[in-house]
Amino acid sequence: MKKCYLGVDIGSVSTNVIVMDEDEKIIDTLYIRTQGKPIETIQKGLYKIKERINNEIKIAGIGTTGSGRQLGGIMVGADVIKNEITAHGVAALHFVPNVQTILEIGGQDSKIILLRNGILYDFAMNTVCAAGTGSFLDRQAERMGIPIEEFGDLALKSEATVRIAGRCAVFAESDMIHKQQMGHNQEDIINGLCEALVRNYLNNLGKGKEIKSPIIFQGGVAANVGIKKAFEKILGQEVIVPPYASVMGAIGVALLAKEEVRKSGRTNFKGFEVANSSYQVKSFECDHCPNMCEVVEFFRDKNMVARWGDKCGRWSNVEVKNTKLA
Amino acid sequence: MKITFPHMGNTYLPVKAMFDDLGVDVITPPINSKKTLEIGTKYAPEQICLPMKINLGNYIQSIEKGADTIVVTGSCGPCRYGYFMEVEREILKDLGYEVEIISLEAPDGDIKEFYNRVSQMLETKNIFKIVKTFKNAFGILKKIDEIEEKVLKYRPYEKNKGEIDKIYNHLIDQLRKSTGSKEMLQYIKEAEKNFMNVALEKRQDVLKVGIIGEIYTIIEDFSNIDIGKKLNNLGVEVHKSHSTSGWVLEHLFYESIGRSREKDIRKAAAPYVKTMVGGHGRETVGNAILYAKEGYDGLIHIMPFTCMPEIVAMSILPKIQNDYHIPILTLIIDEMTGEAGYITRLEAYIDLLRNRRDKFQNEKMLSWS
Numbered sequence: 001m002k003k004c005y006l007g008v009d010i011g012s013v014s015t016n017v018i019v020m021d022e023d024e025k026i027i028d029t030l031y032i033r034t035q036g037k038p039i040e041t042i043q044k045g046l047y048k049i050k051e052r053i054n055n056e057i058k059i060a061g062i063g064t065t066g067s068g069r070q071l072g073g074i075m076v077g078a079d080v081i082k083n084e085i086t087a088h089g090v091a092a093l094h095f096v097p098n099v100q101t102i103l104e105i106g107g108q109d110s111k112i113i114l115l116r117n118g119i120l121y122d123f124a125m126n127t128v129c130a131a132g133t134g135s136f137l138d139r140q141a142e143r144m145g146i147p148i149e150e151f152g153d154l155a156l157k158s159e160a161t162v163r164i165a166g167r168c169a170v171f172a173e174s175d176m177i178h179k180q181q182m183g184h185n186q187e188d189i190i191n192g193l194c195e196a197l198v199r200n201y202l203n204n205l206g207k208g209k210e211i212k213s214p215i216i217f218q219g220g221v222a223a224n225v226g227i228k229k230a231f232e233k234i235l236g237q238e239v240i241v242p243p244y245a246s247v248m249g250a251i252g253v254a255l256l257a258k259e260e261v262r263k264s265g266r267t268n269f270k271g272f273e274v275a276n277s278s279y280q281v282k283s284f285e286c287d288h289c290p291n292m293c294e295v296v297e298f299f300r301d302k303n304m305v306a307r308w309g310d311k312c313g314r315w316s317n318v319e320v321k322n323t324k325l326a
Numbered sequence: 327m328k329i330t331f332p333h334m335g336n337t338y339l340p341v342k343a344m345f346d347d348l349g350v351d352v353i354t355p356p357i358n359s360k361k362t363l364e365i366g367t368k369y370a371p372e373q374i375c376l377p378m379k380i381n382l383g384n385y386i387q388s389i390e391k392g393a394d395t396i397v398v399t400g401s402c403g404p405c406r407y408g409y410f411m412e413v414e415r416e417i418l419k420d421l422g423y424e425v426e427i428i429s430l431e432a433p434d435g436d437i438k439e440f441y442n443r444v445s446q447m448l449e450t451k452n453i454f455k456i457v458k459t460f461k462n463a464f465g466i467l468k469k470i471d472e473i474e475e476k477v478l479k480y481r482p483y484e485k486n487k488g489e490i491d492k493i494y495n496h497l498i499d500q501l502r503k504s505t506g507s508k509e510m511l512q513y514i515k516e517a518e519k520n521f522m523n524v525a526l527e528k529r530q531d532v533l534k535v536g537i538i539g540e541i542y543t544i545i546e547d548f549s550n551i552d553i554g555k556k557l558n559n560l561g562v563e564v565h566k567s568h569s570t571s572g573w574v575l576e577h578l579f580y581e582s583i584g585r586s587r588e589k590d591i592r593k594a595a596a597p598y599v600k601t602m603v604g605g606h607g608r609e610t611v612g613n614a615i616l617y618a619k620e621g622y623d624g625l626i627h628i629m630p631f632t633c634m635p636e637i638v639a640m641s642i643l644p645k646i647q648n649d650y651h652i653p654i655l656t657l658i659i660d661e662m663t664g665e666a667g668y669i670t671r672l673e674a675y676i677d678l679l680r681n682r683r684d685k686f687q688n689e690k691m692l693s694w695s
């Protein structure tokens with residue numbers, strides 16, 4: 001029996017599952033769209049992974065990350081529930097030990113992580129605006145009727161510069177429409193959008209930060225070669241896209257899970273049966289005080305396993321049954 | 327006359343004690359909640375900062391409970407706060423509420439006018455009585471601030487989790503129900519005794535983080551997603567750079583004299599900001615430097631969305647981060663009630679501080695630049 005570790009990254013746009021063996025080699029990766037249904041997506045992900053990996057594999061540990069990490073962690077019985085910034089840092093250090101800068105662009109958020117001498121040194125994450133994130137590109141691609149997968153290659157074909165305002169997604173959109181009406185060709189506009197996103201990212205997150213090489217570019221948007229080229233052009237430095245760029249968060253948290261299990265000696269993983277259980281979420285508005293917190297109750301096979309969402313702890317502190325599945 | 331006032335942290339407790347001592351009818355606005363914010367957002371200008379939205383919500387909720395007079399401290403306008411009252415006056419008028427508004431400030435240094443406004447509010451011209459009541463209320467304010475400071479400092483060290491919260495929540499509950507400063511002092515004394523008995527343990531792994539930035543969002547825990555408690559739960563000792571008693575001292579008494587801490591802050595900030603940039607922008611920079619010199623592991627800068635003075639400070643902070651080797655995280659606060667995004671940032675930030683501390687525990691901080 002081969003011992004393996006699972007990493008699950010439940011993001012706003014995609015959910016990624018990876019399988020890693022004892023020697024920290026990546027055996028399998030899976031990238032599926034979350035589509036606003038994290039529970040079903042996690043189940044689907046685990047089910048698919050189980051089908052794909054060999055039965056000789058024993059899961060020795062599991063970790064969750066991403067914005068759905070708490071929910072996912074409760075579902076699967078995670079050994080580690082870690083924020084995505086730390087997870088991305090850990091994974092990047094694993095592949096490029098001397099990495100100094102990580103550019104990470106996901107669906108709803110983007111971050112810059114600086115590392116020095118192998119430790120997290122500084123980071124910044126976008127605050128109130130989505131203009132420097134993947135969903136900005138997603139939206140514009142949809143508007144132009146181009147599959148997002150082809151976006152990057154089209155950008156590479158561009159020969160002329162078209163400058164598009166990247167400060168705000170709304171401004172960018174009207175600017176883009178204006179440029180389209182002026183008759184610019186599509187490749188140039190797409191390239192302009194890529195550069196707008198990169199400019200916005202660097203102006204927002206890169207402000208006052210020393211971007212030193214080696215620079216790694218990861219997250220879902222790293223698959224877009226147009227953005228990589230735009231980064232290299234604007235930074236004037238080489239940007240590396242590592243082999244598993246889109247699932248780095250999941251890899252990071254699998255590494256952390258391995259570490260945790262080494263310390264604790266056991267895993268809390270509830271088994272692949274999780275995929276077959278039925279999960280239900282109920283929510284209600286607590287009327288105990290004017291905060292009217294939206295309390296969420298999480299059921300597995302009709303048993304409540306967790307409750308959260310209240311400010312005061314009146315609901316979430318209540319002991320709930322949390323038994324391990326057979 | 328039924329007086330009301332806006333919320334800012336626990337300030338309502340001493341304010342209520344003051345009016346109770348003088349026998350003035352007072353209506354404390356309901357504790358800040360989503361409802362308050364909802365009302366405020368509906369009637370306040372869309373682009374205004376969060377504090378005004380919450381203030382306005384407070385007033386309307388109090389008026390609905392029967393208040394007819396609003397008392398608020400003015401500040402002669404170092405930031406938009408100085409104009410809140412005038413804008414709010416118009417908004418309330420448009421909404422058809424008939425209320426009297428007393429703005430406690432001394433316009434152009436006019437002390438007589440200040441006294442007139444105070445005596446109008448307190449329904450007495452007896453200066454001795456006024457001074458004595460102020461003094462008592464201020465005493466309570468200072469005590470509560472001290473307790474809050476200790477709670478944020480010691481919570482990560484408690485042996486039995488939740489013990490401090492229990493005493494603290496019980497105290498606030500009692501203060502809420504009491505009438506007058508005498509009764510309040512009694513309860514405070516009791517709580518102080520109970521705090522002394524809380525078992526603490528020595529922990530080497532507790533980090534120290536200072537909170538800098540805009541005063542309202544620092545003090546009012548409803549607006550800052552109760553950041554102090556969240557950090558405490560992550561094993562972090564917290565100190566806030568602003569307190570209400572500090573503000574009162576600075577604005578009502580020591581402005582002209584120049585208290586030593588204020589002087590230190592300005593002196594520290596001087597190489598980066600030489601003049602007042604509105605609000606507490608300069609103080610944010612100065613406090614960041616003082617905290618760094620005092621050996622804090624990290625700093626969290628919080629401000630409401632669109633706060634100009636803090637935007638100025640924010641643009642200077644990366645320089646301080648480099649010069650003093652202290653990581654600074656900025657959190658911009660608006661009316662979002664979803665906390666997940668903030669929690670992710672806080673957790674990652676604390677991981678970062680821990681990593682740095684582990685790495686450099688026994689060696690001198692290396693210089694990157």
